[in-house]
Amino acid sequence: MKKTALITGITGQDGSYLAEFLLEKDYDVFGLERRVSIKNRANILHIEDRIKILSADLLDQGSLTQVIQKVNPDEVYNLASQSFVYESWEQPVYTGDVTGLGVTRMLEAIRAVDKKIKFYQASSSEMFGKVKKSPQNEETEFYPRSPYGAAKLYGHWITVNYRESYGMFAVSGILFNHESPRRGLEFVTRKITDAAVKIKLGIKKDKLCLGNSYAKRDWGFAGDYVKAMWLMLQKDKPSDYVIATNETHSVEEFVNESFNLLGLNPKEWVEYSDSRFLRPAEVDLLMGDYSKAKKDLGWEPKIRFKELVKMMIENDLVLNSKSI
DSSP states (O other): OOOEEEEETTTSHHHHHHHHHHHHTTOEEEEEEOOOSSOOOGGGGGGGGGSEEEEOOTTOHHHHHHHHHHHOOSEEEEOOSOOOTTHHHHSHHHHIIIIIIHHHHHHHHHHHHOTTSEEEEEEEGGGTOSOSSSSBOTTSOOOOOSHHHHHHHHHHHHHHHHHHHHOOOEEEEEEOOEEOTTSOTTSHHHHHHHHHHHHHTTSOOSOEEOSOSSOEEOOEEHHHHHHHHHHHHTSSSOOOEEEOOSOOEEHHHHHHHHHHHTTOOHHHHEEOOOGGGOOSSOOOBOOBOOHHHHHHHOOOOOSOHHHHHHHHHHHHHHHHHTTO
8 A cells, every 4th residue: 555754844955865765665745845935946846746745834733733634644754943053053942943842743743643653753963962972872872062952852852752652653863964965055065065166167266164174973875864764664663773874074074075076175275263153062073873773774874975075076066067
């Protein structure tokens, strides 16, 4: 029997890759979209005729309940949030409301309509923050260092709470940083590849300014990670999983790899420690241990660091060449 999935944040990086993946699995795919005056559907234009978009908002309990009643999905993937870490200091209350309480609203909607619906929550490695040990796994203590990380931690624990309190199939994927050509330009990885390409093509004449060059992250490919989300909901019993690559690379390494691919000297074009891009509280090191996911789900990352950077550079070359 054909399954139905509902994805919040379907127009984002993860949502678009997940929608593609589920369509390949012959799902009926529904997506949630907030009512905005200008819609941004660039990531799903190629599949827009194969999915159904509905209007709802994580700030509005009634709208979520109505959508769950209308769609009656087998699976719900909650990928929507205020997802830009830096912006969470500028909008801490809004971040908490959407990224934290929004999870509760969706869980309440599912509980009210049909507790048999399976639920996936997009948790984040930012919950580890000031890490207590490396690499981080499912048992590592949390210590968030941003309003975003704190909001994600609330969403994570409320998911555990509903699972244990109401017997719901509700799981969290603790995803470490995952990138792709569809990553927004406000994120540092895409900011780097886009700037490097613009410099190479002569579009950008000034230097690229960045914040902390020493921050280290575990970077994987979003297209790989959405498969892990799906696998979690196919298990007989719900459980939470770290999804990562078990490698860590600094921002400076990401810069060097990007610029070297284009034959550019990063020392000539990049400046660090720009106060505009420094966080009030930094997360210095993140590296995930995905051994539980490998053992239980049979999941492993396919795309590694260098291939990921190359993929993003090549895509930005295509995009920026069109503007010349």
